Amino acid sequence: MVTDPIGDMLAQIRNAGAAKKASLSLPFSKLRFAVATALLKEGYIASVTKKGKKVVKLMEIGLIFVDGKPRVSGTTRLSKPSRRMYYGVDDIKAVRHGYGLLMLSTPDGIMSGSEARKKKVGGEALFKIW
DSSP, X not given: OOSOXXXXXXXXXXXXXXXXXXXXXXXXXXXXXXXXXXXXXXXXXXXXXXXXXXXXXXXXXXEOEETTEESOOOEEEOSXXXXXXXXXXXXOOOSGGGTSEEEXXXXXXXXXXXXXXXXXXXXXEEEEEO
């Protein structure tokens, strides 16, 4: 049983990219799907599709490669099940001098740090990705 589904998903995306896989399949959940949709919107993954019905639901994620290297080269999990981290609007800063992305779980849904700053909303800092 996985205690941190988002951390597990990020590790699988990193590992699939390092192994030069075109896509990967994960168990479906609303939270994972929302995170994957936000990553798709920001250009870190190529596609997200929901497969299966009823009991066995899967989510397939297509990966992006730039010059033979995976688009996702690293991630840092900020808010863990053992320790939650919350950012206010003033705490949201650029990741890797603008080359990375901070993902937040806000009252308006899962969104990037720049989008949350524009909407003037804070929330739980999920992870950084670059």
